[in-house]
Structure formats: structure tokens, C-alpha cells
Amino acid sequence: MLIANVSPRTGGKTTNSGWLAHALLEAEAEYDVIGFDADHSQQFRSWSITGEFAFPVKPAATAKFHDEITVPDGKTGIVDCGHTENHPDITNSVLRVADLVILHMSPTKADFDRIIDPPDKTKIGDIIAMSAALRGDRKPPPTWVLLNRTIAGASSTGLYREMMEDEGWNVLTTVIPRSEAFGQSVSFPVSGAAKGPFGTLVTELEKKGLLK
Numbered sequence: 732m733l734i735a736n737v738s739p740r741t742g743g744k745t746t747n748s749g750w751l752a753h754a755l756l757e758a759e760a761e762y763d764v765i766g767f768d769a770d771h772s773q774q775f776r777s778w779s780i781t782g783e784f785a786f787p788v789k790p791a792a793t794a795k796f797h798d799e800i801t802v803p804d805g806k807t808g809i810v811d812c813g814h815t816e817n818h819p820d821i822t823n824s825v826l827r828v829a830d831l832v833i834l835h836m837s838p839t840k841a842d843f844d845r846i847i848d849p850p851d852k853t854k855i856g857d858i859i860a861m862s863a864a865l866r867g868d869r870k871p872p873p874t875w876v877l878l879n880r881t882i883a884g885a886s887s888t889g890l891y892r893e894m895m896e897d898e899g900w901n902v903l904t905t906v907i908p909r910s911e912a913f914g915q916s917v918s919f920p921v922s923g924a925a926k927g928p929f930g931t932l933v934t935e936l937e938k939k940g941l942l943k
């Protein structure tokens with residue numbers, strides 16, 4: 732299966748892709764992970780090298796992703812997409828074949844506005860909806876919002892959860908807190924991912940039947 736990590740702009744995708752991938756590897760089900768980097772920055776791929784990941788992250792910043800990339804049978808693919816604001820064609824291609832889409836955002840007005848009301852870009856919700864026409868099942872991929880860089884006890888988490896739900900989005904119960912450990916993690920080895928919020932995230936995805 733293929734999990735697409737998306738956001739209109741910087742949203743915590745690379746950090747969360749790395750940690751989610753490791754939480755899947757460390758899970759009881761021992762998911763056999765493979766990464767794809769569909770962002771021109773190639774930061775997920777670079778992290779896999781400097782951080783000595785136990786799985787490969789393949790370069791895949793191409794608008795032919797749906798044609799060129801195949802997730803081998805039994806593997807769980809994690810794809811880190813670039814900004815849909817600047818590179819919609821790559822994400823359009825990924826969305827044709829994604830089995831699950833995770834939209835990464837902070838519970839802030841800045842992130843909310845770029846998702847819900849971008850002044851001169853296609854809304855990411857519309858991009859996902861339009862992908863249906865080019866998918867095998869003619870349905871948009873299951874899509875869930877993951878709130879990240881949340882502050883414990885802050886009202887913003889509940890507020891933006893509600894605001895996103897009011898806009899018709901599914902929002903995961905699990906949130907990823909703001910922390911120095913996550914903030915400084917890109918480019919370094921990852922361990923113990925399953926013990927923290929990313930382990931909780933994997934359990935939630937399993938319970939919701941979102942992981943194949």
C-alpha cells in the first residue's frame with residue numbers, strides 16, 4: 732500500500748514521514764517499509780542516508796509517479812510529497828495511486844488558511860477530490876488530517892480540529908506534539924518511534940482499517 736504525505740506548504744511532512752515509517756517498522760505487525768521522496772528537496776531521501784535508515788527511500792519527484800513507481804507486493808510505501816502550492820503536478824500523480832493520504836498541518840490560522848482558503852492556488856481538498864477521476868476506483872483516496880507541532884494543553888488543538896471537521900475533513904485523534912526531539916530529528920538516526928505518538932498513530936490507523 733502507499734501512504735501519501737501532503738500539505739500545501741511546509742507542514743511537517745518530512746519529519747512525520749520519517750517517524751511514521753520507523754513506527755511502522757517497529758510495530759508488532761512489522762510493516763515492511765519502503766520510502767519515496769516526491770519532493771525536489773530530496774530531504775527524506777538524504778535523511779535516509781545520513782540517518783542510516785533500515786529501508787531505502789527512492790527518489791520520486793516526478794509527475795509520472797503513477798506510471799513509474801510501483802510499491803512491491805507486501806510493502807508499505809511512504810511518500811513525502813512537495814508543496815502542492817508549487818508542485819501540484821507531482822502530488823496529482825501520487826494521488827492517482829495513493830491508498831491513504833495524510834494531510835499534515837499545525838493547528839494555526841496560517842496553516843488553516845493555506846488549506847481552506849488559498850488566495851490564488853487550487854485548494855488541496857479540491858486537488859484530492861479531482862484525483863478521483865483518474866483513479867482506478869473513481870473515488871478519492873481516504874484522507875485524514877494529522878495535527879502536528881501541537882502544544883500540550885493549548886486550546887488551538889481542539890479549535891483547529893473542530894474547524895477542519897466543520898470544513899468536512901477527517902481529523903485523526905492522535906496528534907504529534909511540538910518537541911525539540913522531533914524538531915531536531917531530520918538527518919539523524921531514528922529509534923524508539925513506536926513508543927511515542929507515532930506508535931499511537933500506527934495503532935489508530937490500524938483500528939480505523941486504514942493500513943492494508
Ligand SMILES: Nc1ncnc2c1ncn2[C@@H]1O[C@H](COP(=O)(O)OP(=O)(O)OP(=O)(O)O)[C@@H](O)[C@H]1O
Binds near residue numbers: 741744880
Ligand atoms: N513535532 C515537531 N516539533 C517541533 N518541530 C517540528 C516538529 N515537526 C516538524 N518540526 C519542524 O518544523 C519544520 C518543518 O518540518 P518539515 O521539514 O518536516 O516539514 P515539510 O512539510 O517537510 O516542509 P517542506 O514541504 O518545506 O519540505 C522543520 O523545521 C522541523 O524541524
Ligand SMILES: [Mg+2]
Binds near residue numbers: 770772774
Ligand atoms: Mg519536506
